[in-house]
Amino acid sequence: DMSNAIVAQDEMGRPFIIVRDQGKKKRAHGIEAVKSHILAARTVSDIVKTSLGPRGLDKILISPDGDITITNDGATIMSQMEIEHQIARLLVELSRSQDDEIGDGTTGVVVLAGALLDQAYELIEKGIHPIRIANGFDQASKVAVERLEQIADTVPVSDVDKSTLIKAAKTSLGSKIVSKAHDLFTNIAVDAVLAVADLDRKDVDFELIKVDGKVGGSLEDTKFVRGVVLDKDMSHPQMPRDITDVKIAILTCPFEPPKPKTKHKLDISSVDEFRKLQAYEQKTFEDMVAKVKATGANLVICQWGFDDEANHLLLQNGIAAVRWVGGPEIELLAIATGARIVPRFEDLSAAKLGHAGRVRELEFGTTRDRMLVVEECANPRAVTVFVRGSNKMIVDEAKRALHDAICVVRNLVRDNRVVYGGGAAEIACAIAVAEKADHMTGIDQYAFRAFANALEAIPTALADNSGLSSIESLASVKSRQVKEGNSRLGIDCLNTGNNDMRENFVVDPLIGKRQQLLLATQLTRMILKINDVIVTGTDDY
Numbered sequence: 001d002m003s004n005a006i007v008a009q010d011e012m013g014r015p016f017i018i019v020r021d022q023g024k025k026k027r028a029h030g031i032e033a034v035k036s037h038i039l040a041a042r043t044v045s046d047i048v049k050t051s052l053g054p055r056g057l058d059k060i061l062i063s064p065d066g067d068i069t070i071t072n073d074g075a076t077i078m079s080q081m082e083i084e085h086q087i088a089r090l091l092v093e094l095s096r097s098q099d100d101e102i103g104d105g106t107t108g109v110v111v112l113a114g115a116l117l118d119q120a121y122e123l124i125e126k127g128i129h130p131i132r133i134a135n136g137f138d139q140a141s142k143v144a145v146e147r148l149e150q151i152a153d154t155v156p157v158s159d160v161d162k163s164t165l166i167k168a169a170k171t172s173l174g175s176k177i178v179s180k181a182h183d184l185f186t187n188i189a190v191d192a193v194l195a196v197a198d199l200d201r202k203d204v205d206f207e208l209i210k211v212d213g214k215v216g217g218s219l220e221d222t223k224f225v226r227g228v229v230l231d232k233d234m235s236h237p238q239m240p241r242d243i244t245d246v247k248i249a250i251l252t253c254p255f256e257p258p259k260p261k262t263k264h265k266l267d268i269s270s271v272d273e274f275r276k277l278q279a280y281e282q283k284t285f286e287d288m289v290a291k292v293k294a295t296g297a298n299l300v301i302c303q304w305g306f307d308d309e310a311n312h313l314l315l316q317n318g319i320a321a322v323r324w325v326g327g328p329e330i331e332l333l334a335i336a337t338g339a340r341i342v343p344r345f346e347d348l349s350a351a352k353l354g355h356a357g358r359v360r361e362l363e364f365g366t367t368r369d370r371m372l373v374v375e376e377c378a379n380p381r382a383v384t385v386f387v388r389g390s391n392k393m394i395v396d397e398a399k400r401a402l403h404d405a406i407c408v409v410r411n412l413v414r415d416n417r418v419v420y421g422g423g424a425a426e427i428a429c430a431i432a433v434a435e436k437a438d439h440m441t442g443i444d445q446y447a448f449r450a451f452a453n454a455l456e457a458i459p460t461a462l463a464d465n466s467g468l469s470s471i472e473s474l475a476s477v478k479s480r481q482v483k484e485g486n487s488r489l490g491i492d493c494l495n496t497g498n499n500d501m502r503e504n505f506v507v508d509p510l511i512g513k514r515q516q517l518l519l520a521t522q523l524t525r526m527i528l529k530i531n532d533v534i535v536t537g538t539d540d541y
């Protein structure tokens with residue numbers, strides 16, 4: 001019965017026929033399965049390849065409900081693509097892992113994985129077993145990582161001499177939307193990390209850096225604040241706009257009388273009952289405000305709202321208040337001011353108050369927006385970056401760019417070894433791996449050569465994206481690296497006339513590059529070892 005059959009297309013556009021009701025399970029098997037997985041994964045890596053590097057293109061992503069994102073951040077592109085294919089989704093996970101651990105290099109890791117899979121495909125076509133390839137890649141990656149560590153340079157990192165950090169942040173921001181306010185963002189990234197870093201312990205407490213943003217003004221209006229910024233007003237226009245020596249109570253309980261627990265609604269049948277209720281509410285507010293006042297607090301931060309009655313009482317008692325403060329802000333404020341978050345009025349005490357030297361309203365940018373800035377906190381390490389931009393897309397992309405740059409600076413504080421960008425490090429590793437292959441006799445030499453070829457996908461993509469002839473540029477840089485023994489030579493994406501990436505100051509932290517290599521290899525090995533996907537149910541696969 002042909003009505004059960006439908007014609008569909010696979011990833012290559014080749015038609016195939018799906019016959020329904022052929023049992024509940026469909027399977028793809030063996031080598032053929034591995035090959036089809038590779039093709040699926042490649043589609044994804046091809047998409048992000050064109051956004052690699054300083055000349056990479058931005059992507060516009062449109063969500064099902066019409067939200068638009070403009071970005072060239074690999075992790076963002078990947079996370080917003082609606083990918084249903086199980087194997088292709090692994091690449092999304094890959095870029096997320098790189099993002100979680102390193103924060104930068106999210107495009108590169110996917111391009112590298114795509115290239116490794118491409119190479120593996122060719123070896124499978126030659127008749128080499130996927131497991132064999134997987135093991136060969138594993139060994140080759142060890143050679144590459146070893147080479148990476150050999151060629152790494154140590155750069156000075158300190159808060160006195162910020163030049164290295166500034167240069168590294170600048171490289172990271174160079175390909176991003178914020179290049180319009182390049183210096184401002186560069187300095188913000190460096191200052192933010194140094195404010196929260198413990199240079200002796202090589203530790204950066206990321207939690208203390210908050211990157212916030214709001215539409216309005218322009219990128220140049222972006223501000224760095226040593227303290228916490230709340231996008232809120234005082235709850236009453238007559239409350240002071242600038243308070244010093246601030247004792248802060250943070251409340252997560254609502255400023256309102258407790259609700260009757262047993263009924264869902266309150267029946268009021270007479271004026272008298274209404275008066276009683278009103279009096280009860282008034283009394284409750286008075287008690288609550290008295291409890292706050294008794295602690296010595298002169299500012300209350302509330303997670304919830306409160307009505308005019310309570311607001312007025314607070315004002316009368318000389319207590320400033322801010323309402324509807326979000327959970328994350330509350331937590332940050334608690335860390336910064338040393339306050340304990342108070343969930344019940346009964347728990348309020350002087351010991352639980354936080355302290356800040358100053359809380360004031362600050363005007364941001366040319367628009368007349370005002371924010372509350374909490375400064376000179378008990379814990380001076382909490383900082384906030386408040387990003388401004390003319391529309392939401394720009395603010396969001398600027399926040400992502402800043403996040404990447406902050407990660408690069410943090411990575412250098414953690415480990416101040418760098419390798420050179422523009423594909424220089426990848427070419428150096430490729431040369432080392434290929435050289436190893438020349439001294440091998442077994443089948444593994446094929447996997448080694450393939451691995452070396454895959455590494456060259458990074459400089460190739462960088463050259464392609466910069467409008468250079470990739471074959472020529474790569475060949476020239478490679479032969480110069482060998483001849484001159486200079487592993488810092490890479491693709492001159494910005495046409496500076498110089499291929500030495502140390503002189504162009506295009507550096508990538510060693511830990512980021514190493515992570516890319518390890519993660520991409522790991523993912524490739526995993527895909528090579530999946531030879532049976534069982535899809536339960538009748539969903540297409």
Ligand code: ADP
Nearest residue numbers: 051052053054104105106107108421422493506
């Ligand atoms: P990712 O998301 O992987 O960080 P990017 O789009 O930020 O991707 O591109 C990073 C790549 O671009 C790295 O390989 C880096 O070395 C290279 N790169 C950055 N700036 C330059 C430059 N000025 N010249 C050559 N290569 C550069």
